[in-house]
Amino acid sequence: MITVEGLTKKYGSTIAVDSLSFTVKPGRVTGFLGPNGSGKSTTMRCMIGLDRVHSGIALFDGKPYQELKKPLHEVGTLLDAGNAHSGRTARNHLRWLAMSNGVSSKRVDEVLELVGLMDVAKKRVGQFSLGMKQRLGLAAVLLGDPKVVILDEPANGLDPEGIRWIREMLKHLASQGRSVLVSSHLLSEMALMADDLIVIGKGRLITECTVPDFVNQYAKKWVVVKSPQLTSLVSLAQEQGMHVSMGSNLAEFHGAEAAMIGELAAKNNVVLHELSTQTGSLEDAFLEVTADAVQYHGHAETQSKGVAS
Amino acid sequence: MIALIRSEWLKLRTVRSNITMACFAVILPLAITLLTTVFIDVYSVDDATVSVVLLGSGSLSVLLFGIIGALAITQEYSQGTIRLTLAANPHRIRAYVAKGIVLAILSGGLAAFIILVGNTAGVAILDSRGAVGKLSNGDMGQAYLALIAIGILVSLLGMAIGTLTRNPPSAVTVLVLWPLLFEALIGGLLSVAFSESIFKWLPFQTGLNALRLEDYELDFGRWGSVGYFGLWILTVSMFALVRFKRRDA
Numbered sequence: 001m002i003t004v005e006g007l008t009k010k011y012g013s014t015i016a017v018d019s020l021s022f023t024v025k026p027g028r029v030t031g032f033l034g035p036n037g038s039g040k041s042t043t044m045r046c047m048i049g050l051d052r053v054h055s056g057i058a059l060f061d062g063k064p065y066q067e068l069k070k071p072l073h074e075v076g077t078l079l080d081a082g083n084a085h086s087g088r089t090a091r092n093h094l095r096w097l098a099m100s101n102g103v104s105s106k107r108v109d110e111v112l113e114l115v116g117l118m119d120v121a122k123k124r125v126g127q128f129s130l131g132m133k134q135r136l137g138l139a140a141v142l143l144g145d146p147k148v149v150i151l152d153e154p155a156n157g158l159d160p161e162g163i164r165w166i167r168e169m170l171k172h173l174a175s176q177g178r179s180v181l182v183s184s185h186l187l188s189e190m191a192l193m194a195d196d197l198i199v200i201g202k203g204r205l206i207t208e209c210t211v212p213d214f215v216n217q218y219a220k221k222w223v224v225v226k227s228p229q230l231t232s233l234v235s236l237a238q239e240q241g242m243h244v245s246m247g248s249n250l251a252e253f254h255g256a257e258a259a260m261i262g263e264l265a266a267k268n269n270v271v272l273h274e275l276s277t278q279t280g281s282l283e284d285a286f287l288e289v290t291a292d293a294v295q296y297h298g299h300a301e302t303q304s305k306g307v308a309s
Numbered sequence: 310m311i312a313l314i315r316s317e318w319l320k321l322r323t324v325r326s327n328i329t330m331a332c333f334a335v336i337l338p339l340a341i342t343l344l345t346t347v348f349i350d351v352y353s354v355d356d357a358t359v360s361v362v363l364l365g366s367g368s369l370s371v372l373l374f375g376i377i378g379a380l381a382i383t384q385e386y387s388q389g390t391i392r393l394t395l396a397a398n399p400h401r402i403r404a405y406v407a408k409g410i411v412l413a414i415l416s417g418g419l420a421a422f423i424i425l426v427g428n429t430a431g432v433a434i435l436d437s438r439g440a441v442g443k444l445s446n447g448d449m450g451q452a453y454l455a456l457i458a459i460g461i462l463v464s465l466l467g468m469a470i471g472t473l474t475r476n477p478p479s480a481v482t483v484l485v486l487w488p489l490l491f492e493a494l495i496g497g498l499l500s501v502a503f504s505e506s507i508f509k510w511l512p513f514q515t516g517l518n519a520l521r522l523e524d525y526e527l528d529f530g531r532w533g534s535v536g537y538f539g540l541w542i543l544t545v546s547m548f549a550l551v552r553f554k555r556r557d558a
Contacts, residue, residue, distance in 0.1 A: 045558075050392055066400070071399060072397055096319040
């Protein structure tokens with residue numbers, strides 16, 4: 001279990017992480033979300049003592065990271081797949097790490113096999129693709145068979161097979177009772193992988209809840225209706241102040257419950273072929289909740305072209 | 310601590326540039342010594358010939374030990390492995406000390422190897438060429454020991470400078486220019502204002518003077534000079550250690 005209490009990190013006058021508190025429960029995959037520059041990576045670095053904190057603490061099963069005697073047995077971290085000497089072989093990279101925490105060479109071979117890098121164990125890391133480096137990073141995480149796993153963007157650079165593999169791997173690790181904290185920008189992946197979410201923006205906690213609760217709370221909902229008398233139903237709904245958008249053979253009713261639409265149709269003898277509630281995705285919910293916390297906004301090229309023409 | 314030292318040793322020996330640098334540090338003084346003993350006029354040889362050549366060329370190795378020390382830590386920053394090092398061992402002082410011990414053993418060991426092979430082979434070559442008289446003298450042993458000590462100290466200095474700069478080119482530049490340029494420049498300028506005696510307070514000048522065969526003309530004596538140089542390195546190392554402990558990795 002990870003407990004973060006009041007973590008604050010400042011760079012000069014800039015507050016990168018602002019009194020951040022959350023918990024990561026054992027047996028669950030917890031997604032760590034936030035826009036670029038929101039402080040996710042900084043938080044992870046502070047949690048394991050790589051960056052000095054201004055105030056606050058991160059506890060791993062009640063102990064600060066600095067008090068762990070052999071940290072690789074307690075906490076496995078992958079903060080950047082590029083953190084490996086390009087001139088060293090994959091096996092030697094894992095061997096020095098293993099040696100520092102009393103992990104056997106046999107375990108090094110086990111994790112290389114587990115991540116599928118045994119065939120390239122004697123190759124230099126500099127010759128690896130980003131995906132292979134991610135796998136090597138994950139091998140390093142698993143070296144000490146830790147109870148807590150912290151990963152920063154582990155799916156970066158992985159092909160679809162690799163993404164699926166890491167998803168299954170993390171779910172498997174959580175199913176063994178480990179606490180798994182993972183940040184990712186691949187929200188579709190997060191929706192498939194995470195049980196809980198911690199969402200931050202501008203270094204502050206925005207929300208901490210389960211994935212279904214997050215989507216229910218923040219994603220937009222609307223009712224889709226198909227009917228041979230669609231025009232009359234839309235007119236009736238608009239008379240009652242509902243916002244409706246019409247398609248070719250269906251209409252979307254925003255800000256209304258399916259039951260209300262159903263009752264309205266029944267009262268006015270309108271035949272319905274479909275009446276269903278639609279909910280936005282995790283991505284929709286994320287964009288909605290972090291709209292005010294995004295530091296860097298992009299603009300579609302078509303917008304500027306339109307202005308120019 | 311033993312596990313950490315073994316881990317640091319593995320780290321050091323599994324990077325090709327470190328091995329290359331160590332090979333240069335060994336081959337350079339041996340080649341100079343052996344070539345000198347092969348080609349020197351055998352009638353100009355005296356009891357100090359081998360040791361003077363070996364100690365002179367050994368001071369080049371000392372500088373290379375410093376570069377190995379600097380690279381050992383700066384590579385960790387440039388390659389990002391410092392984060393793994395400190396995640397695997399959050400006690401930063403222990404991590405620093407373990408690396409320092411490995412560097413000290415490596416540079417001390419290499420210096421001893423250079424002395425052993427260089428002196429034995431040099432004397433054997435001169436002997437085979439028919440050199441007459443003694444080929445060793447009484448001060449030789451102490452000077453050789455000083456070479457080992459200076460080698461260890463400069464490798465630790467390289468590590469300290471590397472810790473402060475965190476950047477391989479900067480660390481190597483500072484380390485090389487310190488004895489070759491800065492001290493000569495500072496000494497030259499200050500000697501105008503003060504006197505020639507200012508040179509004895511310059512750390513590298515004094516430290517490398519300890520490698521002279523005769524120590525009677527040294528201001529602090531051989532081991533006093535090593536001690537004075539060591540004090541400077543201790544100061545720089547303490548400063549580096551404080552920064553290493555406090556800075557974000």
